[in-house]
Amino acid sequence: MPETLKIVLAGCGGMSAAWLKTAQDIPGINIVGLVDIKLDAARKRKEEFALSDALIDTDLNSVLDATRPDIVFDCAVPEVHVDITLNALARGCHVLGEKPLADSMDNARRMVEAAQHAQRLFAVIQNRRYIESARRVQYFLAQRHIGKLTTINCDFYIGAHFGGFRDHMKHALLLDMAIHTFDAARFFSGADPLSVYCREWNPAGSWYDHDASAVAIFELSNDIVYTYRGSWCAEGLNTTWECDWRFIGDRGSATWDGDVNFQAQVVARTGEFFSKHRAVALPEIDTTGKTGGHDGLIREFIHCVRTGATPETICTDNIKSLSMVFGAIESAETGHPVTIL
Ligand SMILES: NC(=O)c1ccc[n+]([C@@H]2O[C@H](COP(=O)([O-])OP(=O)(O)OC[C@H]3O[C@@H](n4cnc5c(N)ncnc54)[C@H](O)[C@@H]3O)[C@@H](O)[C@H]2O)c1
Known part of the structure; x- marks a missing residue:
């Protein structure tokens, strides 16, 4: 392994700034190329981050051939994740890509197979897992403070006036946002998705062209039922972007508002109409390297x-979260429950 890792970043739009900012602070890596179909976008990032040695181009393959990087960062739009990843893997690069892994399950499977064949790492950014309080909630649940997890409910209500592509895309909530939430449900439960029934609609007053609200019921492994309710056009009383969660186990319950508010109660004594409960605090844990x-x-x-x-x-692993998104979309389109493979 070379001491300095060479990296090419593809897709120099909004998200790329966060990636380049982090890259600047990691010792032993060198951004050798910036690619965007809009050359100006690549030029802008090159100047902004003073990447004087970085090649800029509109064509990924010619930059890969010229610079022979160890890693490709894929910050482009979802429709081109497949091409960027397959081309990078074919040239022996490791790939870290923005969510969602792919724009379809077929493309996702091709990408996963290509990574296995190339024996290279291909991972996906799910940044909302790397929030300190989320990791503490996951730890709390894994310690079985509330017993065996049986039920997860979560609500996502944000009145987001993006004014861009999301206002016009189909399944904007499920495709663009719920991938984070469904991935979090897998993270919290440690379970895999088995099936889903989903209803999507565009409520009166919505400023979106297509369905911006959804309700989904997932069956997860370990006999867990997970329900999701969400909307991107709910005005007032917004939840956090991380959602409002309730977890029910066979010995207690916990709620988390996606921010700092966490509550849990476990059974202290039974035998009467209502059991007696005692509060349990969210444990402090070492989250070094995972936030x-x-x-x-x-x-x-x-x-x-x-x-x-x-x-x-x-x-x-991440393809399982993506399968929840596409399972929910298929169910919403067909009106039937869908088995998730
Ligand atoms: N993790 C998060 O919280 C988060 C938040 C926002 C967006 N995203 C994801 O990040 C990705 C990019 O989103 P964005 O908001 O930066 O979008 P954006 O539209 O601002 O930027 C995407 C860039 O990709 C470029 N591009 C398109 N096709 C290309 C190709 N074939 N080769 C190279 N570049 C190409 C576009 O010209 C554009 O500059 C998406 O997958 C999106 O879902 C993630």
């Missing part, structure tokens, strides 16, 4: 490339 959103995930990925370790959001 900081994008920053934490990018650092972990670089560490894994150097050491041969496996990133938490490796494609073989």
